[in-house]
Amino acid sequence: MVISRNFQGLFESLNETVVLSLPKLKENAIKINFTGSHEYKTVYKQEPLLPFAASEVFNAPIHRWRRLTALDENCKAAYEITFDVKGSNLDFRPGDTIGIIPQNSQSDVDNLLEHLNINDLADINYTISTDAGKKGVKVPPHIPVESTLRHILTYCVDLRGVLKKLFLLSLSMHTKDASEKRILEYFSSKEGSIAYTTHILNERICLLDILSIFTSCKPPIGLILEYLPRLLPRPYSIANSDHENSFIKVCFSVMDIGNNRKGVTTGWLEDIIIKHDNCDLEERMKNMNISNVETKIPIYIRKNINGFCLPESLDTPIILIGPGTGVSPFIGFLEERRNIQKKNPETKFGYAWLFFGCRNPKYDFIYEEELNNFLSNGVLNELTTSFSRCGNTESGYVQEAIKQNSEKLAKLILKGAHVYVCGDIKKMAPSVREAITECIATYGDEVNEPEEFIANMIKEKKYLLDIWN
Template sequence: MVILYNFQEIYEVCSKTQVLNLPKLKENLPEIRYEDDVVFCTDYSIPSLHLPFADTGIYNFPICESKQLTAEDGDCKVVYEVTFDIKNSSFNFKPGDTIGIIPHNDTDSVNYILEHLDLTSKSDSQYHLSWGTSQNVKLPPHLPVKSSLKVVLTRFLDLRSVLKKLFLLSLSRHTKDERERKVLEYLCSREGSAAYNTHIMNKHFCILDLFTHFKSCKPPIEILLMNLPRLLPRPYSVLNSNLKNPDILKICFSVVELENNRKGLTTGWLENLSRESTIERKLEKLSLKECNGVPIYLRKNITGFSMPEVVETPLILIGPGTGIAPFIGFLEERQYLKETKDIQLGKTWLFFGCRNPKLDFIYEKELKEYLDKGILHKLSTAFSRVEENNGVKYVQDAILQNAEDVAKWIKEGASIFVCGDVKKVAPQVKSAIQNCLIKNGDTEQEATDLLSDMVAKKKYLVDIWS
């Protein structure tokens, strides 16, 4: 057995603890039966799975083009733009909409779990789950009654989810090594709450990590099936206008880098599919690996995050990093409307922020073209890793630097759109805008009331993520 240094410390602590206050655990596990000589199918205990905020069913769209938007070798998050082929699909969207992408767990992770649990020989067999004499417990609604372990671990269960205490306790009961078992019990006890937060919660410790560090933990697969949560869709902003080209759908995303040399589940998966969609890979494989396309559905735009129907309305658009995505669609559609219908557009001001203009100023060329064509009237930038930028590191700094004009645009009826991180971007941007109003004559209460009124009238709209 090998316990990493951090867990060795925990073992030394818990070995001195005489009694642990453990949560109550009542295991109700279904019976699993493998059926080798049957026609394979995936069947649920309920008619269909609920898709969060779904406005359509699921489409499988192939990637027809992809490109990296950031510098190849730079100190910044890697950002890709991916184009999906949606010809003849009746998939109607508009700038400001979001799609849900249903990710897959990677093959290596799935195979690792199957090998660890000595289930490789059963991975492709159809299983059947039943309760036997236990009638008071139901299967999780996302878990198929009939399927295969490989399909379920790939498509339905979140292998990256943080392990909850009851799950840890259940796993500890199937851990043969005494020291490993004691560490797991301590982590899910009342006495080990601080250690749980430090080593499990804060480090996003998942079932893959547990099997790596606690080699003797080999639970029945039913425990994973009942405790791993559903693999949920991830939302992404639409990048383009379907008025200009109804046959394609674009998104952009930054690849999330995690501990243990892992990447974000969906962004890492999309990155791999993007690389396989290059011409060379198409000639070699002629299709995407693991699926005939990426499972996508359109989400309801419940916040109304879309351009005003009155095109003369001035717009203030605020989107650092990939938060710029919906606004590229805004600008593309406004250019299309101007060129095809010869209409007068309201002024548009975009605030954009990134680390370094030489590394991750995505869509710089396109934005300059929109400026030249009068689609975009003002562009304010902020670069957090550039010292010679007059102290403007973040978009909120750029907003405050232009306080007088920002206040003037708002008083002239501008609508404000903010796209970015819920904890960092959204509150700081709103505070900066409020300060702009205060600096130009409003009291704090008047500024607060004005922004509240704009929110109520959908003139201050926010598209945020965590």
């Protein structure tokens, strides 16, 4: 066996005499029977519900797209896609999100089928059953009881899903090479907990990686379907107003998740728009109309549980904090204010202050032109920018800019301003909350407990979050 260099040191350090404490493993109970029919159909015992659905699914064609960031190897690709939703039931307002129902790449599916030597079964209808002699055994609800393997592997299971220890142990039972088997058992064991976290979880190792590294591992397809999680829809903030109700815009960065892979949904969308673009690289930065593309993207409106929307009273001040693609819902907010302004020029709006951050204004200041237009027509009163890769700026991150404007921000918040934060849940959102709490602590003389004050704002939906992991 040739062990991947990622695991070479781990293998050499393993003592073969050590007895591993392994979890109890249940025997695979899913049975797949191929009918021999090529007549395609998909039947669920009970079709799984869409998370937070507020509408039916609509298969939306892509009307237009544009690249928002520069074509530079040091700059993450970000795009805006406009979906044509004419004739749909997708009613929305600024601040809402859509769910995009993704699919796994054809190459990933083909590689898995080839590794398991089941290419010839991929498009044959099957029926699924469970061992009648085993109690409590059920077919996972996201697995159709009738379909084809290609359909399931493309649309139903997350090939990039987290590998739990029981799954790794089950895979080890179908691994012929003794060294490979030993490493998989070690990851599954109590003794290998740190190695599991370091080498599997932190490195985002998925089933596809395991099968490419441990080449003698060839599990039955039933075992894979039993353990792989559901391929869930991905939420994206709507980046436009609903005044026309004919188009929905979203923007996204193409995620690099390591191991030479892009995000399931963002990589899929990028492949679609570039596949149908015959222009050179420079032309890709311009607006592209691809309404003739046959591919349609299944989308639906998600319930706005957090109430992430403009205040009912238009004269309420708003503080918008959205670095990177986190600015997208605020483009919808500001478009809405502009549309109201056009219809009723005498409308009095509350003060609108936007904090935006990116790496370098030359490369990834997305929506710069739109934001400047909002400033010029008074829809946006103040724009504060932060650039983390420019040494000549006052602040590198939005939380630093917030602290630099503490007094003015505190006064606005104490006058009833609503605060909106959109972006990363791990670093940005907590840092912003800490910065705003510090503002209140320093300049909110009448506030005795700043942290409690912010907590109450959240309860009263005056401090609103649209955050993701």
